[in-house]
Amino acid sequence: MTAAENILIEVKDLQVRFPIRKKKLFSSEIKQLRAVDGVSFDIKRGETVGLVGESGSGKTTVGRAILRAIDPSDGEVVFHTNGHDVDIAQAEGEELRKFRQHMNMVFSEGSVNLSSLASDRLRLFRSRMSLVFQDPYSSLNPRMTVRDIIAEPLIASGMMKDRQAIDDRVREIAARCKLNLEHLRRFPHAFSGGQRQRICIARALVSRPDFVVCDESVSALDVSIQAEIVNLLKDLQKEMGVAFLFIAHDLSVVAQMSHRVAVMYVGKFVEYASTEQLFFAPRHPYTHALLSAIPRADPDAEFNPIKLQGEIPNPLDAPSGCRFHSRCPFARERCSQEAPEWREVDIEHFVACHFTEEFDFSRQKGQEPRE
Numbered sequence: 001m002t003a004a005e006n007i008l009i010e011v012k013d014l015q016v017r018f019p020i021r022k023k024k025l026f027s028s029e030i031k032q033l034r035a036v037d038g039v040s041f042d043i044k045r046g047e048t049v050g051l052v053g054e055s056g057s058g059k060t061t062v063g064r065a066i067l068r069a070i071d072p073s074d075g076e077v078v079f080h081t082n083g084h085d086v087d088i089a090q091a092e093g094e095e096l097r098k099f100r101q102h103m104n105m106v107f108s109e110g111s112v113n114l115s116s117l118a119s120d121r122l123r124l125f126r127s128r129m130s131l132v133f134q135d136p137y138s139s140l141n142p143r144m145t146v147r148d149i150i151a152e153p154l155i156a157s158g159m160m161k162d163r164q165a166i167d168d169r170v171r172e173i174a175a176r177c178k179l180n181l182e183h184l185r186r187f188p189h190a191f192s193g194g195q196r197q198r199i200c201i202a203r204a205l206v207s208r209p210d211f212v213v214c215d216e217s218v219s220a221l222d223v224s225i226q227a228e229i230v231n232l233l234k235d236l237q238k239e240m241g242v243a244f245l246f247i248a249h250d251l252s253v254v255a256q257m258s259h260r261v262a263v264m265y266v267g268k269f270v271e272y273a274s275t276e277q278l279f280f281a282p283r284h285p286y287t288h289a290l291l292s293a294i295p296r297a298d299p300d301a302e303f304n305p306i307k308l309q310g311e312i313p314n315p316l317d318a319p320s321g322c323r324f325h326s327r328c329p330f331a332r333e334r335c336s337q338e339a340p341e342w343r344e345v346d347i348e349h350f351v352a353c354h355f356t357e358e359f360d361f362s363r364q365k366g367q368e369p370r371e
């Protein structure tokens, strides 16, 4: 497969704006909150892309706009089907395989522009994408059994109708997610946070999607359970070839999980590179500051976290020029006047900074994040 064929999702100049009414003394005005402002990147088949940034940077909005849970205001999200999926689905059962063949006939063009897909076609296409939420407590319906929760996407999409086939598929995916099959008749309240998150993962993967957004999916869990869920996701990725967009604010977890990592700041990507490049040779001052604050694996290693001045700006009043200029220790006059170009500074290493060539933020091995 060529590099171009290996790309599953292409995001091109994605923009999400929300109108916000601002009240004044005797009037009001509508301002545009630019939650996502011109984001471009791609995700390969079977790859995990980590997405990090402070709260309010727009990470969740990017994930939801790709899935069309939120309609993008501008830009494109292109999903390349390329027909590889039928072979994969053969191992997953006859009904699922037939459904995929039907989908391939409907979407015969090979590339689907999700951002402009009509609602009936989008409903059909949804079985190829899924979402795992942060909170495993509120994201499960307390009145449904675990079996019914996991089976829901199969029934809602019309993918499977035969009860026995649905039961077989639910048991198969539950076993892969290391759930006790004797507990499928129980209700969610009987389970711990880690087990509930396994149920959420089983529900997300039951329709054999190519792409899953994990939105802070391990953030609410204890550290030991976090590690179990991260290992489970990695195992499932190897078995099923699914691609993940892994949204998190904990860089250590992102490093363990991701092949590539994107860093976001006030609605824009500031850096995107392989995990190795981003953690050991970052090129953007914001990435450098975030990495400096991660506890070290080696207790004797130097630890000097960079304290950024001020708060993350409000996207309603985003700074002109480079959005990071109000907090950047290296900012110059040009930074407040001219927005930096998003450019490839090394192979598959993208940065938005005027002066990146002048910095050397490379880090020594041994300074990697704690496991």
Ligand code: SF4
Pocket (backbone or CB within 6 Å): 284, 285, 286, 322, 323, 324, 325, 326, 328, 329, 330, 331, 332, 335, 340, 352, 353, 354, 355, 356
């Ligand atoms: Fe800092 Fe200027 Fe680079 Fe922005 S463009 S990150 S303000 S040096």
